Amino acid sequence: MSKFARPTLxxxxxxxxxxxxAVSTAAHAQDIAIGALLPLTGPAAPVGLEEQQGVQFAxxxxxxxxxxxxxxxxxxxxxxxxxxxxxxxSFNKLVDLNNVPVVMTAFSSISLxxxxxxxxxxxxxxxxxxxxxxxANASPxxxxxxxxxxxETGAITNYLVKTLNKKTAAIVYENAAAGxxxxxxxxxxxxxxxxxxxxEEPVEFGQTNYRPTLLKVASVKPDLVFVVITxxxxxxxxxxxxxxxxxxGAGTTFVSPLCCYAGSAGWYQSSIKSGISPxxxxxxxxxxxxxxxxxxxxxxxxxxxxxxxxxxxxxAKGGTLSGEAVRSAVLEIKEFGSSVTTISFAKSNTxxxxxxxxxxxxxxxxxxxVEEGK
Amino acid sequence: MLFLQLLIDGxxxxxxxxxxxxxxxxxxxxxxxxxxxHAGLYTLGGYIAWYASTQGLPFxxxxxxxxxxxTAAGALIQRQLYxxxxxxxxxxxxxxIASLGALAMLQNGxxxxxxxxxxxxxxxxxTQIVSLAGVSLSYAQILVAVxxxxxxxxxxxxxxxxxxxxRIRAVASNPFLAEITRMRPRAVYVHxxxxxxxxxxxxxxxxxxxxxxxxxxGILMLLTATIAVIAGGIGSLTGAFTVSIALSVLQNxxxxxxxxxxxxxxxxxxxxxxxxxxxxxxxxxx
Amino acid sequence: xxxxLSYFILATIFSIAALSTNLLxxxxxxxxxxxxxxxxxxxxxxxxxxxxxxxxxALALVAATLLCALLNMALALxxxxxxxxxxxxxxxxxxxxxxxxxxxxxxxxxxASGLVGxxxxxxxxxxxxxxxxxxxxxxxxxxxxxxxxxxLMRSPFGITIHAIRLDELAVAAAGRDVLRCKxxxxxxxxxxxxxxxxxxxxxxxxxxxxxxxxxVSILIxxxxxxxxxxxxxxxxxxxxxxxxxPQALALIAIPSTIAGPVRQFIYxxxxxxxxxxxxxxxxxxxx
Numbered sequence: 001m002s003k004f005a006r007p008t009l010x011x012x013x014x015x016x017x018x019x020x021x022a023v024s025t026a027a028h029a030q031d032i033a034i035g036a037l038l039p040l041t042g043p044a045a046p047v048g049l050e051e052q053q054g055v056q057f058a059x060x061x062x063x064x065x066x067x068x069x070x071x072x073x074x075x076x077x078x079x080x081x082x083x084x085x086x087x088x089x090s091f092n093k094l095v096d097l098n099n100v101p102v103v104m105t106a107f108s109s110i111s112l113x114x115x116x117x118x119x120x121x122x123x124x125x126x127x128x129x130x131x132x133x134x135x136a137n138a139s140p141x142x143x144x145x146x147x148x149x150x151x152e153t154g155a156i157t158n159y160l161v162k163t164l165n166k167k168t169a170a171i172v173y174e175n176a177a178a179g180x181x182x183x184x185x186x187x188x189x190x191x192x193x194x195x196x197x198x199x200e201e202p203v204e205f206g207q208t209n210y211r212p213t214l215l216k217v218a219s220v221k222p223d224l225v226f227v228v229i230t231x232x233x234x235x236x237x238x239x240x241x242x243x244x245x246x247x248x249g250a251g252t253t254f255v256s257p258l259c260c261y262a263g264s265a266g267w268y269q270s271s272i273k274s275g276i277s278p279x280x281x282x283x284x285x286x287x288x289x290x291x292x293x294x295x296x297x298x299x300x301x302x303x304x305x306x307x308x309x310x311x312x313x314x315x316a317k318g319g320t321l322s323g324e325a326v327r328s329a330v331l332e333i334k335e336f337g338s339s340v341t342t343i344s345f346a347k348s349n350t351x352x353x354x355x356x357x358x359x360x361x362x363x364x365x366x367x368x369x370v371e372e373g374k
Numbered sequence: 375m376l377f378l379q380l381l382i383d384g385x386x387x388x389x390x391x392x393x394x395x396x397x398x399x400x401x402x403x404x405x406x407x408x409x410x411x412h413a414g415l416y417t418l419g420g421y422i423a424w425y426a427s428t429q430g431l432p433f434x435x436x437x438x439x440x441x442x443x444x445t446a447a448g449a450l451i452q453r454q455l456y457x458x459x460x461x462x463x464x465x466x467x468x469x470x471i472a473s474l475g476a477l478a479m480l481q482n483g484x485x486x487x488x489x490x491x492x493x494x495x496x497x498x499x500x501t502q503i504v505s506l507a508g509v510s511l512s513y514a515q516i517l518v519a520v521x522x523x524x525x526x527x528x529x530x531x532x533x534x535x536x537x538x539x540x541r542i543r544a545v546a547s548n549p550f551l552a553e554i555t556r557m558r559p560r561a562v563y564v565h566x567x568x569x570x571x572x573x574x575x576x577x578x579x580x581x582x583x584x585x586x587x588x589x590x591x592g593i594l595m596l597l598t599a600t601i602a603v604i605a606g607g608i609g610s611l612t613g614a615f616t617v618s619i620a621l622s623v624l625q626n627x628x629x630x631x632x633x634x635x636x637x638x639x640x641x642x643x644x645x646x647x648x649x650x651x652x653x654x655x656x657x658x659x660x
Numbered sequence: 661x662x663x664x665l666s667y668f669i670l671a672t673i674f675s676i677a678a679l680s681t682n683l684l685x686x687x688x689x690x691x692x693x694x695x696x697x698x699x700x701x702x703x704x705x706x707x708x709x710x711x712x713x714x715x716x717x718a719l720a721l722v723a724a725t726l727l728c729a730l731l732n733m734a735l736a737l738x739x740x741x742x743x744x745x746x747x748x749x750x751x752x753x754x755x756x757x758x759x760x761x762x763x764x765x766x767x768x769x770x771x772a773s774g775l776v777g778x779x780x781x782x783x784x785x786x787x788x789x790x791x792x793x794x795x796x797x798x799x800x801x802x803x804x805x806x807x808x809x810x811x812l813m814r815s816p817f818g819i820t821i822h823a824i825r826l827d828e829l830a831v832a833a834a835g836r837d838v839l840r841c842k843x844x845x846x847x848x849x850x851x852x853x854x855x856x857x858x859x860x861x862x863x864x865x866x867x868x869x870x871x872x873x874x875x876v877s878i879l880i881x882x883x884x885x886x887x888x889x890x891x892x893x894x895x896x897x898x899x900x901x902x903x904x905x906p907q908a909l910a911l912i913a914i915p916s917t918i919a920g921p922v923r924q925f926i927y928x929x930x931x932x933x934x935x936x937x938x939x940x941x942x943x944x945x946x947x
Contacts, residue, residue, distance in 0.1 A: 208585035472935040478928025485921040642753035
C-alpha cells in the first residue's frame with residue numbers, strides 16, 4: 001500500500017510541476033508580463049469578470065499602439081476564486097514562476113492575504129476595487145486606486161446630515177466583509193454628526209428574499225435607509241416598492257445598480273468620480289459585446305494603464321523591470337490623469353479622489369454635489 | 375400591521391418550501407435515497423423557465439417547459455445513477471456522495487451556461503401589487519401560494535385515491551415485498567422521481583419569478599425543507615407541508631425579536647435539539 | 661520555488677484533513693460534510709492564541725487539537741441518537757451553523773473581515789518564516805498523523821471500528837460499546853482536523869470564514885473519494901491530486917470566465933464517476 005503511494009505521488013507531482021514550468025516559460029522572453037489575480041469564480045465572479053475585461057482592454061490598447069517600447073504586454077490571469085488560500089498559491093505562482101513585477105488584485109480578503117507576501121517579495125500590488133479599511137496600511141507595496149469605505153461613506157453621510165437634514169437612519173447590509181465594513185463606517189460617521197441609528201439588519205450574501213428585513217426596517221420609521229449590498233439590487237428595489245411609504249434609500253458606489261427604477265427614484269448615492277470618454281466606451285462595448293462600460297471595468301482599465309505607465313517610466317530610464325522599480329516609478333509620477341479620473345498618490349498609497357453625490361431619477365441619475373476627497 | 379404582513383409573507387414562502395418538502399418527502403420515503411441533488415433540480419427548473427421566458431415564450435409555456443425538462447432530468451438521475459448503484463448494492467454513503475456529485479454538476483453546469491449573476495424573470499406583471507386589509511402581496515407571491523396549496527392537495531389525492539398512489543405507498547412501506555409480488559419497485563422509483571422533480575421544478579420557477587434566480591441557493595432551501603420533512607414525520611405529506619409553513623412563519627416573526635444574523639444558526643440549532651428530543655417527528659407515520 | 665513549496669505545504673495540510681475525514685467517513689462510516697467547520701475551529705484557535713502572544717505555536721496547536729476533538733465528539737452525539745439519514749441534515753446544519761458563528765461572532769473571530777497577521781510558528785526561538793521551514797513543520801505533523809492512523813488501523817480498536825461500519829448490530833451483540841467507539845473515533849478525527857486547521861492559519865497568516873464553508877467540506881470529501889477510503893495512501897493521493905487539478909486545468913485552454921464552475925463541475929463529475937466505476941478510489945477500499 002505504501003509502496004503504491006510513493007511512485008504515484010512522486011510521479012504525479014513532479015510531472016505536473018515540470019509541465020507548469022514548461023508552459024509558463026513558453027511566453028516570449030521579450031514580452032512584458034503583468035499578473036492579474038481576480039475572483040473569476042465564486043460569489044464575486046460577476047464583478048471579477050468585469051474587472052478582467054477592464055484589464056484586457058487596457059493591455060490590448062497598449063499593444064495596438066505598439067506595446068511598451070516595442071515590447072508586447074501580456075497579462076497572466078489567475079483565478080483567486082474569492083478564497084485567500086487560493087489567492088496565496090496563485091500569487092506565489094505569478095511571482096516565482098512568472099516573475100511579474102506588478103499584480104492587479106481584487107477583493108478585500110485576497111488583497112489582505114497577499115499583502116505581507118508583496119512586502120516580502122517586493123512586488124507591486126495594485127487594488128482597484130476593494131475598499132476594506134484594513135487595506136490602507138496592509139503593505140508599502142499595496143496601492144489602492146480607489147478610496148476606501150471610510151472615505152466614501154464620510155462624504156455621503158456629510159451630505160445626508162448637513163444638507164438633507166436627516167436625523168434617524170436604519171441600515172440594511174450584506175453580512176460579509178464589505179457590507180459589515182460599510183455598516184460600521186456609516187454608523188460611525190452618522191452618529192458622529194449627531195444622527196441616530198434605529199436598526200441594523202443583515203441580509204446574507206446572495207439572498208433574494210428581503211421582505212422580512214424590509215418590513216422590520218420600515219416599522220421603526222427612519223428618515224432614511226442606508227443600503228450596503230453588492231448583489232440583488234433590482235430585487236431589493238422591487239421588494240421595497242411593495243411596502244407603502246418605504247423611507248428613502250442611500251448608499252455608496254456599491255449600490256450603483258439600484259438606479260434607475262420607479263421604486264428607487266429619489267434615492268441618494270455617493271459615487272467615486274469615474275467617467276469614460278464615449279469613444280472609449282463604444283470601443284469597449286464593441287469588443288466585449290456589452291451595453292456599457294461598468295464601474296469595475298473602468299477602474300481596472302484605468303489602474304492597468306497606471307501600471308503600464310509606471311513600467312514604461314522604468315524602462316525609459318534604462319532600469320531593470322522589478323517590483324521595487326515600478327513602485328518607485330509610481331511614487332515619482334504621483335499624479336495619473338485620464339478620461340476616467342485623476343488619481344493622486346501624493347499623500348499615501350491610497351488614491352485621493354473626488355466623490356459625487358447623486359440622486360436617482362426614474363431612468364437616469366443627477367449629480368447634486370461633489371465632495372473633494374481627503 | 376407589521377406582524378400581519380410578516381405572517382402572510384411567511385405563509386406564502388412556506389408554500390414554496392412546502393412544495394420542496396413534499397417532493398423530497400415522496401422521494402425519500404419511497405426510495406430511501408437522500409437525494410441532495412433535488413436542490414440542483416430545483417435550480418434547473420427555474421433556469422429553464424427563465425431562459426424560455428427571456429426568449430419570448432409566454433410564462434405558462436416557459437413554466438411547462440421547465441417542469442418537463444426537470445422531470446426528465448430527475449428520471450435520468452434515478453435510472454442511470456441511483457439504479458445502477460443500487461444494483462451494485464452500494465451503501466447509503468455511496469449514494470449520498472453520488473448525489474452530491476450530481477448536485478455539484480447541476481449547479482455549476484447552470485453557472486457555466488447562465489453565469490453566476492442574480493437574474494430576474496422578464497415578465498412585468500409579476501411585481502404588480504394587490505392590497506387587501508392592510509396587507510400587500512405581489513402577483514408572483516399569490517401564484518406561489520395558490521400553486522403550493524393546489525399541488526399539495528393534488529399530490530395528497532394522487533397518493534390516497536389513485537392506483538399509482540397506492541403502488542407508491544406499497545413500495546414505500548415494504549420494498550422487498552413489493553419486489554417479490556411483482557410490483558416492480560424500480561419502475562415506481564422512476565415515477566416517484568419524475569413526480570418529485572416536476573413539483574420541485576415548479577417551486578424553483580415560482581420562487582425565481584417572485585424573487586430572483588441564483589445558481590447556488592438551492593441547498594439552503596432544500597435543507598430547510600428537509601428539516602420540515604423530518605420534523606413533520608417521514609412519510610407524512612401533510613406533516614411536511616404544514617411544518618414548512620410553520621417554519622417559514624416562525625422564521626419571519628422571529629426576525630422581529632432576534633438579530634437577523636443568527637437566523638440560520640437558530641433554525642438549525644433548534645432542529646438539532648428537536649431531533650434529540652423527538653426524533654420520530656410530530657406527525658408520526660412510521 | 662516558493663510556488664511548488666506552497667503547493668506541497670497546502671497538500672500536506674489537506675492530507676491531514678483528509679485523514680480526519682477518512683477516519684470518520686471511510687472507516688467508521690459516519691457521513692460528514694462539516695469537516696471544514698472543525699478545520700476552521702482549529703484555525704481560529706491557533707490564530708487567536710498566537711496573535712495575542714498568549715501561547716507559542718506548539719502549545720496553541722495542541723490546544724486546537726484538544727478543543728476540536730471535544731467539539732467533534734459533541735457534534736457526533738446527535739448521530740448516536742438517530743439513524744444515518746437524519747445525521748446528514750445534522751451534519752449540513754452543523755456546517756452552516758459554524759459558518760454563521762465564524763461570520764457573526766465578530767468580537768472573537770474578526771467576523772467576515774477575518775484575522776490578519778497571524779505569526780508563523782516558532783519553536784525554541786527558531787522561526788519557520790520561510791516555506792522550506794514551514795514545510796518541515798507541516799510535514800512533521802503529517803508524519804505523526806500518518807503514524808497514528810497506521811497504528812490505529814492495526815490495533816484491536818481499529819478492527820472493532822471497521823466492524824462497526826459493516827454491521828453495527830453484530831458488534832453491539834458481541835458486547836462491545838459501540839457508542840464509546842464512535843465517540844473515540846470522532847474525537848481522533850476532530851483532533852486531526854483541528855491540527856490541520858492550526859497549520860493552515862499559521863501558514864496563510866490570514867484567515868476568514870470563506871475558507872471554512874460547505875464547499876471546502878465537499879472538496880475534502882472529494883479528496884477522500886478520489887484518493888480512496890480507509891488507506892493511508894488514499895488520504896495522501898487525494899489532496900495532492902485535487903490541489904494540482906486547477907493547475908492542470910490551466911494548461912487546457914478553457915476560457916477563464918468559466919474556469920471556476922468548470923472546476924467544480926469536474927469535482928462533481930469525479931464524485932459520480934468514482935462512485936459508479938471505482939468506489940475504492942485510486943488507492944483505497946470500497947466505500
